[in-house]
Amino acid sequence: MKILVCVKQVPSRDAILRLNETSQWIQERDIAYEVNEPDAYAVEEALRIKEKLGGEVVILSMGPERAQITIKDALAKGATRAIHICDPKLEHLDPLTQCRVMAEAIRREGFDLLFTGLQSDDNGFGQTGVILGELLGVPSATIAMAVEIQPDGKTVKVKRELESGWFQWYELPLPASITIQSGLNQPRYATLKGIMEAKKKPIQKLSAANLGFDEAALTPKQHVEKVYFPVKNKKTEIIEGSAKEAAAKLAAKLKEARALV
Amino acid sequence: MKGILVFIEQREGKLNRVSYEAIVAGQRLAQTLSQEVSAVVVGFNISDIATEVATKQLSTVYSVEHELLSNYTPDGFALAMKQAVEQLEPLMVIFPHTYLVRDFAPKLAASLGKSMVGDCISYKYEDGRLRFVRQIFQGKINADVSITDTPPYFVSFQSGAYRGDDVITDGAAPIVRLEVTISPEQIRIKPLELFREAKQSVDLTQSKAIVAVGRGIKSAENIVIAEKLAAVLGADLAASRPICDNGWLPMDRQIGSSGQTVAPKLYVALGISGAIQHVVGMKNSSVIVAINKDANAPIFDIADFGIVGDLFEVVPALTEELQKLKEG
Numbered sequence: 147m148k149i150l151v152c153v154k155q156v157p158s159r160d161a162i163l164r165l166n167e168t169s170q171w172i173q174e175r176d177i178a179y180e181v182n183e184p185d186a187y188a189v190e191e192a193l194r195i196k197e198k199l200g201g202e203v204v205i206l207s208m209g210p211e212r213a214q215i216t217i218k219d220a221l222a223k224g225a226t227r228a229i230h231i232c233d234p235k236l237e238h239l240d241p242l243t244q245c246r247v248m249a250e251a252i253r254r255e256g257f258d259l260l261f262t263g264l265q266s267d268d269n270g271f272g273q274t275g276v277i278l279g280e281l282l283g284v285p286s287a288t289i290a291m292a293v294e295i296q297p298d299g300k301t302v303k304v305k306r307e308l309e310s311g312w313f314q315w316y317e318l319p320l321p322a323s324i325t326i327q328s329g330l331n332q333p334r335y336a337t338l339k340g341i342m343e344a345k346k347k348p349i350q351k352l353s354a355a356n357l358g359f360d361e362a363a364l365t366p367k368q369h370v371e372k373v374y375f376p377v378k379n380k381k382t383e384i385i386e387g388s389a390k391e392a393a394a395k396l397a398a399k400l401k402e403a404r405a406l407v
Numbered sequence: 408m409k410g411i412l413v414f415i416e417q418r419e420g421k422l423n424r425v426s427y428e429a430i431v432a433g434q435r436l437a438q439t440l441s442q443e444v445s446a447v448v449v450g451f452n453i454s455d456i457a458t459e460v461a462t463k464q465l466s467t468v469y470s471v472e473h474e475l476l477s478n479y480t481p482d483g484f485a486l487a488m489k490q491a492v493e494q495l496e497p498l499m500v501i502f503p504h505t506y507l508v509r510d511f512a513p514k515l516a517a518s519l520g521k522s523m524v525g526d527c528i529s530y531k532y533e534d535g536r537l538r539f540v541r542q543i544f545q546g547k548i549n550a551d552v553s554i555t556d557t558p559p560y561f562v563s564f565q566s567g568a569y570r571g572d573d574v575i576t577d578g579a580a581p582i583v584r585l586e587v588t589i590s591p592e593q594i595r596i597k598p599l600e601l602f603r604e605a606k607q608s609v610d611l612t613q614s615k616a617i618v619a620v621g622r623g624i625k626s627a628e629n630i631v632i633a634e635k636l637a638a639v640l641g642a643d644l645a646a647s648r649p650i651c652d653n654g655w656l657p658m659d660r661q662i663g664s665s666g667q668t669v670a671p672k673l674y675v676a677l678g679i680s681g682a683i684q685h686v687v688g689m690k691n692s693s694v695i696v697a698i699n700k701d702a703n704a705p706i707f708d709i710a711d712f713g714i715v716g717d718l719f720e721v722v723p724a725l726t727e728e729l730q731k732l733k734e735g
Contacts, residue, residue: 147675148547157544159545159622159680160701162550162701162703163544163547163703165548172544172548172661177669180528181463181648182494198443215571236475240416240522241513241514241522241523241525241687241691242520242521242522242523243522245517247514253691262571266542267541267545268544269541270541270542270543270544270545271510271525272509272513272525272526273513273525276481276511276513276514276517277513277514277516277517278511279514279649280485280513280514280517280518281517284525285482285595286481286514286596287481287510287596288481288506288509288511289506289509290568295671302600306510307506307665308506308507308601309505309506309664309665310664310668311603311604311665311666311667312601312602312603313602313603313604314598314600314601315598315599315600316480316596316597316598316599316601317481317593317596317597318596318597319595322460327646327652328648328649328652329648332654335414337648337670366555366556367521367523367554367555367556368522368552368553368554368556369552369553369554369555369698370551370552371538371552371553372550373543373548373550373551374470374548374549374701375547375548376542376545376548376551376552376708378547378707380708380709380710380711382697382707382708382709382711382712383705383711383713384425384713384714384715385647385712385713385714389720389721389724390724391654391718392714392724393714393721393724393725393727393728394728396696396712396714396725397725397728397729397731397732399712400673400694400696400729401732403694403711405616405672405673405693405694406616406640406673406729406732407615407616407641407642407672407673
């Protein structure tokens with residue numbers, strides 16, 4: 147089984163975000179980064195299938211130079227090798243154009259299963275796995291809470307999360323594209339041995355030109371004109387003071403608001 | 408290309424009410440852009456739904472019926488909607504941003520060479536230019552996005568972006584059937600059983616007060632701090648998704664789109680950033696208190712009272728103060 151896992155590096159959830167000079171994106175320097183959360187579960191799920199059925203897990207990441215850290219972490223956990231699409235021309239693309247570039251790299255590579263996290267913590271498009279399925283001509287299923295390769299090795303059963311506590315099983319022929327929801331497994335930590343081994347694992351670096359994309363092919367279909375902190379529409383009373391003072395004020399206010407039951 | 412087409416979500420013959428929010432978005436955009444708005448229902452044996460939708464102010468309700476659409480599949484729905492869009496040539500197609508839409512709409516747009524603007528919370532129209540507002544970085548930042556491509560435009564709106572009650576009714580839209588061609592081999596994915604996990608053992612929907620913990624609690628051992636606060640408030644303990652994913656609290660304590668939807672008198676959010684998936688499950692609580700160290704956390708947008716600070720200092724102090732009030 148050859149499993150390709152798309153992994154994205156995103157600002158860490160604790161990062162205090164600031165806007166950049168043009169207010170078109172955040173200031174990317176001086177903040178910590180981490181792997182996009184559902185992508186970590188996707189890597190784990192792929193590794194478990196590989197350990198059971200054999201084969202390889204190939205990591206695909208599109209992002210700047212710093213994404214190497216995220217790629218190496220996946221390799222240290224046990225992925226076989228990686229492809230890093232790294233090109234400043236590919237930053238801030240719309241979902242479709244971004245996927246066209248990724249799909250080209252994936253098409254060249256070939257796969258039985260394609261995993262993506264269901265959504266990224268930065269742009270939050272939530273479209274990548276579905277679009278990749280369409281562009282690669284394979285069926286897709288989203289928000290997977292379980293993935294079971296069937297004994298024939300030709301089909302996969304996916305437990306999809308629906309809304310309000312409902313689930314549904316779907317069966318797809320392989321190859322297929324599946325988007326992974328957080329929580330379907332318990333991701334492992336990289337071992338020291340794994341970290342050492344990862345240093346020898348190949349990371350193939352590709353640019354847009356390598357994949358046959360010129361400027362015209364990368365013309366964005368969407369444009370982020372401006373980013374800003376949302377204006378609150380509810381009046382929130384922020385209670386100031388030391389922890390003790392704020393706590394005392396809050397307790398009094400809750401009593402006053404008859405919120406204590 | 409003209410007109411706005413609203414996708415009406417139905418599953419097993421049941422209308423998803425969030426579709427009305429999408430109709431409201433469509434009606435408003437239609438007014439802004441001086442366009443007509445119509446709706447499309449996709450499925451099998453859906454005439455009741457089409458009839459219900461036709462009571463809203465719409466120029467036409469299109470019904471796309473096919474035996475192969477009786478059970479939802481992304482293959483079937485994308486194929487059917489592709490043909491509907493090709494026949495109707497709308498300027499814009501609007502969707503409610505549901506799990507079902509997320510499963511097929513990006514595929515539909517891509518099959519037509521288009522890039523969808525998903526999960527919008529509103530739109531702006533200034534100087535003849537249309538921009539859609541999306542939340543990025545889990546709601547911490549908003550982005551104004553314009554479409555730099557030719558129509559049709561594909562746009563989905565987040566649940567709650569518009570109010571379903573605001574839908575303009577008194578309509579008597581004609582129902583027009585659209586013919587589509589789908590063959591069984593085009594449906595590659597096979598839907599199997601639909602089920603609910605074991606009945607929820609904790610019913611938080613009846614809680615009068617809830618103390619909910621999020622990622623900021625940092626470890627399972629720290630949950631005791633929240634438990635103590637809950638005890639003094641007479642509240643039930645709940646959590647955001649990551650806490651349950653980590654197994655720190657059982658899944659039946661989860662609040663949000665994939666968990667329970669609650670509306671207690673008091674909701675205290677500890678170390679919860681307020682991602683939309685959580686907020687949809689608790690925003691109707693009467694009094695919302697947020698304690699979080701990040702002043703930009705979106706939970707403060709919906710909180711009545713907020714403390715920006717270290718929950719490990721604030722929560723024990725608050726527990727103590729509430730205890731004093733109780734005794735006093």
